[in-house]
Amino acid sequence: MKRLLSAIIVGGGLSFSAASVSAQSPLADAHIHYSHDAWDMLPAEEAIKVLRRAGLTKAFVSSSSDEGTQMLYRAAPDLIVPVLRPYRRRGETGTWFRDATVGDMVAKLLARNKYAGIGEFHLFGKDADLPVPRRIVSLAAQYGIFLHAHSDAEAVDRIFAQHAAARVLWAHSGFAAPEDVAAMLAKHKNLWSDLAFRSEHAAGGKVDPQWRKVFLAFPDRFMIGTDTYAPERWYYVIDHAEWSRQWLADLPGEVAENIAYRNAETLARWALGSPDCTTGAPGTTVAKDGYGLSYQLEPAAIQVGQPFAMNISVCQAGETPFDGGLRVDAMMPAHKHGMNYKPKVRKAGRGSFRAEGLMLHMRGEWRFNFELTAATGVVRMGVDYTQQ
Ligand SMILES: [Zn+2]
Missing domain, CATH: 3.20.20.140 (Metal-dependent hydrolases)
Structure with a gap:
């Protein structure tokens, strides 16, 4: 051989x-x-x-x-x-x-x-x-x-x-x-x-x-x-x-x-070249109702009390890029409270978005919530995140 x-x-x-x-x-x-x-x-x-x-x-x-x-x-x-x-x-x-x-x-x-x-x-x-x-x-x-x-x-x-x-x-x-x-x-x-x-x-x-x-x-x-x-x-x-x-x-x-x-x-x-919903690190990708979403944090290791951004890709079934709306939020399910700031989301390209002004003000278990406004209705997805 x-x-x-x-x-x-x-x-x-x-x-x-x-x-x-x-x-x-x-x-x-x-x-x-x-x-x-x-x-x-x-x-x-x-x-x-x-x-x-x-x-x-x-x-x-x-x-x-x-x-x-x-x-x-x-x-x-x-x-x-x-x-x-x-x-x-x-x-x-x-x-x-x-x-x-x-x-x-x-x-x-x-x-x-x-x-x-x-x-x-x-x-x-x-x-x-x-x-x-x-x-x-x-x-x-x-x-x-x-x-x-x-x-x-x-x-x-x-x-x-x-x-x-x-x-x-x-x-x-x-x-x-x-x-x-x-x-x-x-x-x-x-x-x-x-x-x-x-x-x-x-x-x-x-x-x-x-x-x-x-x-x-x-x-x-x-x-x-x-x-x-x-x-x-x-x-x-x-x-x-x-x-x-x-x-x-x-x-x-x-x-x-x-x-x-x-x-x-x-x-x-x-x-x-299509919207990339697959390259997120493990745990940063989520799919629901034919939609796939992945995000990357910027900086990758976010700090308590420091603002950060999120680059988000959204795919949908079929070949049309997702052109609906996206809202991003974070909350602590155990404490039933969200962030102290409201992030701004803007479109960054075909099926891609950028959210700025996020900040986690406490250590512990958070959940990032994504709300897609699609032609067929609202689709909500969440990903758990532990702030060290
Ligand atoms: Zn072959």
């Missing part, structure tokens, strides 16, 4: 040349897994070296378990686009959608870490309407992130029927024929398609004529991907990047660049 690793790192046995590496154009790989059985063979820093050697500017990574993705993300936050795979180990692809603990795990991780999407998950036909997948679709909507679905056309249709504004990245383009992929892209404007683990769209640096038609008709929907579903597949990341550059060069420049990296970057930016 160690020998395999060094072969990957030094490029031994691989077919790229130094010249083509130095001339490499940017590339985003939308389909990388770093699952538990790869961790020993290829430690995180070494895996990052492979991705960089392939000339990737972005890599969408999802892993069984998610800890693999977190390891890579910590090692290279500029490169890794974290995607939350709902699997703890290999072998859950056929059971997860009937396993309620999966929904709980996904909800917990979404509240703790930052993700651009949920997937890659395997889901076919009517199973898409089972309770666990439904919960996954609604969590993606709540957090404004995409779904990476290894699915047939029917399951993709069912996901969009559940949530019309969902964004779906169709893994392997559903292994469907080019004309069927085109039909799906025409039907769903928020559907993207990765070409992972497929090769029939190009040979010898030439794009297949049927696929060329589809690429030109939908230049902003396709992305490339390697799919490192087994540890040995990490061998192919660099090779695959080289092969991709060759056939992309056969397409008009702008279309080639879109498929090479721009479409992936656009989707990642949409997901990660």
Whole structure:
């Protein structure tokens, strides 16, 4: 196994040349897994070296378990686009959608870490309407992130029927024929398609004529991907990047660049640029009635009797940013009194707010209260806070 690793790192046995590496154009790989059985063979820093050697500017990574993705993300936050795979180990692809603990795990991780999407998950036909997948679709909507679905056309249709504004990245383009992929892209404007683990769209640096038609008709929907579903597949990341550059060069420049990296970057930016309700420290995130809220204190360690501010992000189900009102207050439930000052809240951007003039005048158990004024009514959420 160690020998395999060094072969990957030094490029031994691989077919790229130094010249083509130095001339490499940017590339985003939308389909990388770093699952538990790869961790020993290829430690995180070494895996990052492979991705960089392939000339990737972005890599969408999802892993069984998610800890693999977190390891890579910590090692290279500029490169890794974290995607939350709902699997703890290999072998859950056929059971997860009937396993309620999966929904709980996904909800917990979404509240703790930052993700651009949920997937890659395997889901076919009517199973898409089972309770666990439904919960996954609604969590993606709540957090404004995409779904990476290894699915047939029917399951993709069912996901969009559940949530019309969902964004779906169709893994392997559903292994469907080019004309069927085109039909799906025409039907769903928020559907993207990765070409992972497929090769029939190009040979010898030439794009297949049927696929060329589809690429030109939908230049902003396709992305490339390697799919490192087994540890040995990490061998192919660099090779695959080289092969991709060759056939992309056969397409008009702008279309080639879109498929090479721009479409992936656009989707990642949409997901990660949305109101961020997931990066708060533990205990600073709360969700209710389809709304998620997270806050950060400024300064981080607030002092008794000293004014402080709060930066707050609010997400809501669907992709519209929360544009209602927000009130912030704090009280001591045991003492039944609030603060001595009334804080001012102002909008600070898409779904984000800043509250100033807060002050806790006593040590003890406080509760921050948030009151959202939404179109559908008032939603109240609270988070306990101990002032030391
Ligand atoms: Zn995969």
